[in-house]
Amino acid sequence: MTLGIIVVYMALVIGIGVVSNRLLSGAGDDYFLAARSIGPVVLLMSLFGTNMTAFALLGSSGEAYHAGVGVFGLMPAISGLVIPTVFFILAPRAWAIGKRHGYTTQVQFFRDRWGSDALGLLLFVVLVSLVIPYLLIGVMAGGITLNQVTFGAVPEWIGGLVICLVVMCYVTFGGLRGTAWVNTFQTVVFMILGAVTVGVVFSRMGGVGAVMARIAEEAPNLLVREGNFSRVHWLSYTLIPLSAGMFPHMFMHWLSAKRADNFKLTVRLYPLCIALVWLPPVLLGVAGNLDFPGLVGGQSNSILVQMIGLHAPGVLAGLLGAGVFAAVMSSLDSQVLSLGTMFTEDIVDHYGYGDGMNDKQRVATGRIFVAGILVMVYLMSLFSQRSIFDLATWSFTGFASLFPIVVGALFWRRSTKVGAIACVSTVVVLWLYFFTEGWSAGSVQVADTDIMAVAVILAGSTVAMIVGSLLSSPPEKERIDRFIASS
Amino acid sequence: MSSKHWLALGLIAAMYLLHNDWWLWNDSSLVAGVPVGLAYHVGYMMVSAVVLTAVVKLAWPSDLDSGDDQ
Numbered sequence: 001m002t003l004g005i006i007v008v009y010m011a012l013v014i015g016i017g018v019v020s021n022r023l024l025s026g027a028g029d030d031y032f033l034a035a036r037s038i039g040p041v042v043l044l045m046s047l048f049g050t051n052m053t054a055f056a057l058l059g060s061s062g063e064a065y066h067a068g069v070g071v072f073g074l075m076p077a078i079s080g081l082v083i084p085t086v087f088f089i090l091a092p093r094a095w096a097i098g099k100r101h102g103y104t105t106q107v108q109f110f111r112d113r114w115g116s117d118a119l120g121l122l123l124f125v126v127l128v129s130l131v132i133p134y135l136l137i138g139v140m141a142g143g144i145t146l147n148q149v150t151f152g153a154v155p156e157w158i159g160g161l162v163i164c165l166v167v168m169c170y171v172t173f174g175g176l177r178g179t180a181w182v183n184t185f186q187t188v189v190f191m192i193l194g195a196v197t198v199g200v201v202f203s204r205m206g207g208v209g210a211v212m213a214r215i216a217e218e219a220p221n222l223l224v225r226e227g228n229f230s231r232v233h234w235l236s237y238t239l240i241p242l243s244a245g246m247f248p249h250m251f252m253h254w255l256s257a258k259r260a261d262n263f264k265l266t267v268r269l270y271p272l273c274i275a276l277v278w279l280p281p282v283l284l285g286v287a288g289n290l291d292f293p294g295l296v297g298g299q300s301n302s303i304l305v306q307m308i309g310l311h312a313p314g315v316l317a318g319l320l321g322a323g324v325f326a327a328v329m330s331s332l333d334s335q336v337l338s339l340g341t342m343f344t345e346d347i348v349d350h351y352g353y354g355d356g357m358n359d360k361q362r363v364a365t366g367r368i369f370v371a372g373i374l375v376m377v378y379l380m381s382l383f384s385q386r387s388i389f390d391l392a393t394w395s396f397t398g399f400a401s402l403f404p405i406v407v408g409a410l411f412w413r414r415s416t417k418v419g420a421i422a423c424v425s426t427v428v429v430l431w432l433y434f435f436t437e438g439w440s441a442g443s444v445q446v447a448d449t450d451i452m453a454v455a456v457i458l459a460g461s462t463v464a465m466i467v468g469s470l471l472s473s474p475p476e477k478e479r480i481d482r483f484i485a486s487s
Numbered sequence: 488m489s490s491k492h493w494l495a496l497g498l499i500a501a502m503y504l505l506h507n508d509w510w511l512w513n514d515s516s517l518v519a520g521v522p523v524g525l526a527y528h529v530g531y532m533m534v535s536a537v538v539l540t541a542v543v544k545l546a547w548p549s550d551l552d553s554g555d556d557q
């Protein structure tokens with residue numbers, strides 16, 4: 001029954017991709033950017049669905065299992081303020097410039113802003129590298145979910161494989177239009193199923209109040225932040241949601257909007273959407289301590305699915321499995337498509353490898369690149385045993401640290417390509433340093449402090465952007481005027 | 488920046504500060520069966536939606552949809 005529901009769900013998702021394909025004109029602009037035609041509701045759902053990943057469902061419940069209810073304040077509460085503020089400041093402006101000059105990718109945008117091929121190539125490599133751990137958590141989550149909801153009958157490698165194949169299938173069929181539609185459908189699915197699931201599980205456990213009263217007796221440390229996070233950690237974590245300003249898949253969705261005003265709905269409703277999606281997994285993660293005590297490290301990745309399996313097996317487990325798959329695939333698809341788009345536009349076309357190709361052949365090169373990345377990520381997922389929360393945090397740390405680039409591009413006329421290259425290079429060096437330092441210890445912090453690595457890397461990249469720019473000459477006025485209006 | 492833009496900026500800064508509820512840091516009491524720190528942040532997110540609605544009204548860059556962008 002459980003497996004049947006998941007199979008039906010997958011078929012539905014592929015079906016939406018096929019229907020989108022029938023509406024596709026075959027032109028690159030339609031495949032990559034849905035012909036810049038996305039309205040406010042689909043834009044909200046696709047931006048939100050793209051940003052809600054295995055991190056929000058499995059990662060948050062796994063982290064809440066260890067660190068308690070404070071996880072809700074640490075991540076979603078501040079994301080509900082920072083992400084829509086980032087959208088408010090950046091998205092409509094980037095959209096307007098992108099539409100005016102026909103940009104399809106982030107790399108094109110920044111390369112043109114400062115007139116530097118070297119910057120474009122560097123950014124391409126960095127952005128693709130940082131998306132890989134983000135893709136990895138999605139594939140891992142697919143494996144874990146299918147394994148747990150079937151009580152181990154389906155091995156994890158099959159779940160990861162299924163996720164990769166289905167995503168590849170509907171992205172191939174539908175492009176960004178299909179991705180936006182499927183995301184809208186999937187976002188509704190995982191929001192509804194999350195609420196239903198937590199309702200059913202907690203009612204079977206005697207209600208939220210009864211569960212929290214037991215937690216207060218057996219593990220009161222899970223109800224407070226003292227001992228779970230320091231204030232320094234808490235404050236430096238507030239920088240992580242800045243990553244939304246530099247995600248290539250998010251940028252691509254920005255460019256797909258029909259009008260700048262379509263972003264208003266997203267800015268207004270984003271906090272409520274995040275609250276709806278994060279609350280159930282955090283509550284279930286904390287409650288998991290009562291039924292599955294003693295899980296260590298990445299073992300808690302599957303606590304959400306284990307709780308469903310225990311309290312609501314059968315139909316609900318199947319629906320929840322579909323909900324987790326929905327969350328995972330609604331992010332994977334956009335990430336995969338953005339990588340394919342960047343490869344086609346920024347490597348194949350920009351360097352002339354696509355000369356003589358028609359639109360369909362260009363799109364095909366992007367698909368081949370994407371298939372290669374997915375195969376690599378899938379192989380990595382077979383060996384990775386890391387915490388989903390930590391893997392995602394490292395990915396977000398890199399993207400958040402690139403934030404000065406987009407701010408400089410849109411608001412600072414004096415910024416230069418030297419400053420931008422210095423900024424990206426600083427992120428690469430510092431990120432690799434802190435990642436290698438913290439990886440073996442399973443830490444996302446700086447040495448023995450509680451300061452998140454993102455705080456130091458972002459400070460470094462900001463200084464590099466400013467100093468590098470002030471020590472070099474800005475681009476010609478005509479180029480700057482294309483991005484920032486003269487005052 | 489106009490006074491409306493400053494007001495929007497002030498609202499967002501105030502919300503950022505309110506996120507750091509140090510006074511509930513070590514409070515394990517339950518409010519209607521929910522840990523008080525959790526209840527605070529759920530309420531905080533609802534207020535964030537209201538504040539962001541106000542920010543959109545106050546400071547939306549309305550010139551971007553003009554001309555051929557429509």
